[in-house]
Amino acid sequence: MLSERQRMILNAIVDDYIRSAEPVGSRSISKRADVAFSPATIRNEMADLEELGLLEQPHTSAGRVPSIKGYRYYVDHLIKVEGLGERDMLKIRSFFAEKMILWEEVIGHAATILSQLTNYTSIVLGPETFQATLKHFQLVPINDTSAVAIIVTSTGHVEHRIVSIPEGIGMDDIQKIVNLLNDKLSGIPFIKVKSVLHSEIGKELSRIVESCEQIVNVLEKTLADNAEPKVYTSGATNILTQPEFKDIGKVKSILDMLDETPMLLRLFQSVPNGIQVRIGTENALEAINQCSLITATFSFEGQSLGSIGILGPTRMDYVKVLSLLDFLSKDMALWYAKQHK
Amino acid sequence: MLSERQRMILNAIVDDYIRSAEPVGSRSISKRADVAFSPATIRNEMADLEELGLLEQPHTSAGRVPSIKGYRYYVDHLIKVEGLGERDMLKIRSFFAEKMILWEEVIGHAATILSQLTNYTSIVLGPETFQATLKHFQLVPINDTSAVAIIVTSTGHVEHRIVSIPEGIGMDDIQKIVNLLNDKLSGIPFIKVKSVLHSEIGKELSRIVESCEQIVNVLEKTLADNAEPKVYTSGATNILTQPEFKDIGKVKSILDMLDETPMLLRLFQSVPNGIQVRIGTENALEAINQCSLITATFSFEGQSLGSIGILGPTRMDYVKVLSLLDFLSKDMALWYAKQHK
DNA sequence: CGTTAGCACTCAATCTTGTCGAGTGCTAAT
DNA sequence: ATTAGCACTCGACAAGATTGAGTGCTAACG
Structure with a gap:
């Protein structure tokens, strides 16, 4: 043409x-x-x-x-995507050399690395856990009236919540509850947990002890919270260094958007696997009509592991950002694969 | 005069x-x-x-x-500090009507409330835990190689970390370790935990199992992390609405400062109990020489519970902010007292 | 003697005008 | 098909000119 x-x-x-x-x-x-x-x-x-x-x-x-x-x-x-610069490569190597246990640590640090290496704003999403399953549930009493509930997911996410324990429930009751829940819920995908909880377990549970709604509630609520991926951003103020954003109004609407997780989720929803570039108004979100968003989404054995992305002016260094995202996303997927070999 | x-x-x-x-x-x-x-x-x-x-x-x-x-x-x-407006009062009432279990939840939400009610930036600090003591320690195995370590402090803070468990340590070993640590460390102030850990417990611990450094390390590290109070900020972009901050450079240095926890800690260090106003250069931190910081620090039975603060232009609405901080800090102290009656 | 009207003065902000130069589009020559 | 030449456009910038809010001073007033 x-x-x-x-x-x-x-x-x-x-x-x-x-x-x-x-x-x-x-x-x-x-x-x-x-x-x-x-x-x-x-x-x-x-x-x-x-x-x-x-x-x-x-x-x-x-x-x-x-x-x-x-x-x-x-x-x-x-564009021809070129290899990564020496310096960037080193930085990423030393990033993965750090000792990390949780996938979430990797995800979180990735945001920092990206914004440091690009001087743009990075947005990073954890895995969508609705396809993940519950791996382990535990209640640890910390005093007479409350306990810590620990939830471990198949994606390696760990979370804790404080639960207050209704009066009249002893240690052995708690153990029974925990055992029951673990038995019935292990391996169940999060989206189904709620229904299973009500249909199958409700009866058995109330047999053990009357008033355990709160514990079940917490479990439900935590799972609901985790149905949405975790979002990390870094380097938000970097946009202030771009000459095209000397207009405070525009900057504020962008920074405000970055503070709103639901917005970011909307922004990332429907990004396909692999690398995608959305330029200016292709983004459909008014606030970033003058920005480009480059995302890389990656997965392991069919399960999405999350997305890493860079938000910058439409006038951004596409070559550099594309190579960086490609490189980093592959390394991250590799890290995950190694942990879950 | x-x-x-x-x-x-x-x-x-x-x-x-x-x-x-x-x-x-x-x-x-x-x-x-x-x-x-x-x-x-x-x-x-x-x-x-x-x-x-x-x-x-x-x-x-x-x-x-x-x-x-x-x-x-x-x-x-x-200034004569006047009563709070109807609307603000209501908002705070409904804030405390929410069900919160942890002091940290209160602290965290307080930041949001403050920035919403004032349209300035709020900075909120959790209690300085160096005077707090360890209340409870627990290890929950989640698979063969790792466990969740749970740490509960006397200030009601709960935290978890992932620990990898050295090979050759069985469940009963772990239980022994946990029991030992709880025995020896409960009630010990955080600052002393480290030395106690090394002097008194080291020997006994190594008697049980050789290679448990990692677990001890995690405990140490977590405690170190918690020696510094948690910091929450909210409404950082509100400064962008102030006419005196139309200079992007200044704004960036302020926003960058707000992202750096150690800076904020320095900012709050040595604020006395009660309400304090620091105007412009009284702040000693270059970045906010054109800002005023109003803080309210409050305590319960001699132990500091934290500080809430508002950062705005020197030209801020002192009357409103002062009444608001006074009111909210008192209510928060009250909440804490009720929980720990 | 404290208060105030009057007036000359100052200075940032705003507008006006003119100049400059980077850049274009068109046309004609190569 | 390419390019040199030229007239034209328009923002950026600088140099006055204008305006108006606000001051400081002095002299008059009750």
């Missing part, structure tokens, strides 16, 4: 604009080592590219700026 | 400036209902107040702005 020369020019413009954040003129393009045409020729091509909707002019007599469609073409056809 | 009229004028200026964020002129003051002097008279008084260092002029022929000293005088001598 595009001629070789047009592709080259578009590539040069996007490249330059990503670096400079200023509209790119024909002259500066023609001065590049890899382009051997006069400004006039470039101008003609640029006019054509604009007609095709790949470039935009902030105003007559300004240089050209890539449009969303232009970025899209750039990402889809012009 | 100041005449009644001077006090009245200073009060009017600070009041107006807090509302408008614009330098206050003599004319607008003289138009206020509670001031019955001509602009000329007011000007004379303003000149005197400036000479005393209570007011400042951004430039000749601009109105006056309170200096830090001016705010200080205002806070110390002119």
Whole structure:
């Protein structure tokens, strides 16, 4: 569709604009080592590219700026993802060299690493646990009236809650309850736990002890909480360093969005496996219409392990971010596989 | 020291400036209902107040702005803390009506409430646990190689960690270890736990099992982590709505500071019991030289329960924030007392 | 003697105008 | 097909000009 020369020019413009954040003129393009045409020729091509909707002019007599469609073409056809820089590689290596036991630790640290290496904002999601199963349930009394409930999932997530224990329940009752729940619920997917809890176990449970609703409630509530993946963000203030966000209003709406987990979940919902790039208005969320979101989602044996993502200006360094996400997501999947060999 | 009229004028200026964020002129003051002097008279008084260092002029022929000293005088001598508004009161009531078990829940929610009610940024600190003691320690095995360690403190804080269990340690060994640690460590203040762990228990422990360093390590590390109070912030982006922070650079340094727990701890260190106001440069932390920090620290039976604080522009609504912090801190202390009656 | 009207003065903010230069589109020459 | 040349556009920037809020001072007033 595009001629070789047009592709080259578009590539040069996007490249330059990503670096400079200023509209790119024909002259500066023609001065590049890899382009051997006069400004006039470039101008003609640029006019054509604009007609095709790949470039935009902030105003007559300004240089050209890539449009969303232009970025899209750039990402889809012009980029060649290169290997990661030495420095980034080292940083990631030393990241995995750290001793981590929980998948959640990996997920959480990944957010930090990503924002440090890119100077953009990172958003990282833990696995969607609705397909996970309950692995272990335990109640540990801490005094006469309360206990710690511990819930371990098949994805390696551990959580605790405080439960107050109704009067008149002894240690042996508790042990019975715990045993029963473990027996019946181990291996049951979270989404089904609730119904199983009511249908099968309710009767047996009330046989042991009358008033154990609270314990069951906590279990239910915790499972419900975990049906949604955990979200971590890092480097949120990095957007403040981008010249296109000198407008406080815009920045605030972005930062506010980053503080709202449900928003972020909506943002990530329906991202397919593998790497995806969403540019500007492709995001559908008003607040980040001037941002691009690149996500990498990965899984192990059919179960989604989570997503890592970078939020930056549409004018972000796609090459670097894409290679970084690709590299890191693969390493993370590897780590998980090793733990669950 | 100041005449009644001077006090009245200073009060009017600070009041107006807090509302408008614009330098206050003599004319607008003289138009206020509670001031019955001509602009000329007011000007004379303003000149005197400036000479005393209570007011400042951004430039000749601009109105006056309170200096830090001016705010200080205002806070110390002119404010009368009034009762809380109906709406705020209701919100707080419904906050405490929620069912909360842990002190930490109260602390965490308090941050949210505060930022919502004030539209400023709230910073809330949990109790300093270095004076707290270990109440309960438990190890719950979750599979062959790892266990969940649960630590309960006298301040009601519960925490869990994953520990990997060295090979060759059986269930009964673990039980022995747990019993031993509980025996020896219960009631010991955190700061002393480490030394006790090494001096008294080391020998006995190694008698039971050789390689239990990891478990001991986790205990140590967790305790160390908890020696510092937990910090919660909320509404950080609210500073973006203040007209004086339209400079992105300043905002970023403040937001970055809010993300760094150690910074916040430094900020709160040495705040005395009760309510304290730190205005502008009184804060000593460069990033918030243009902010005021109001804190309320409260305790129960001599043990500090934590601090709640509001960070806003020096031009903040001191009356409202002071009444709010006073009210909320008292209610929180009450809640704690009720739980630990 | 404290208070106030009057007035000249100051200075940031805002608007006006002019200049500059980067960049374009078109046309004609190569 | 490419490019040199040229007229044109328009934002950015700088240099006045204008405005108006606010001051400080002085002299008059009750």
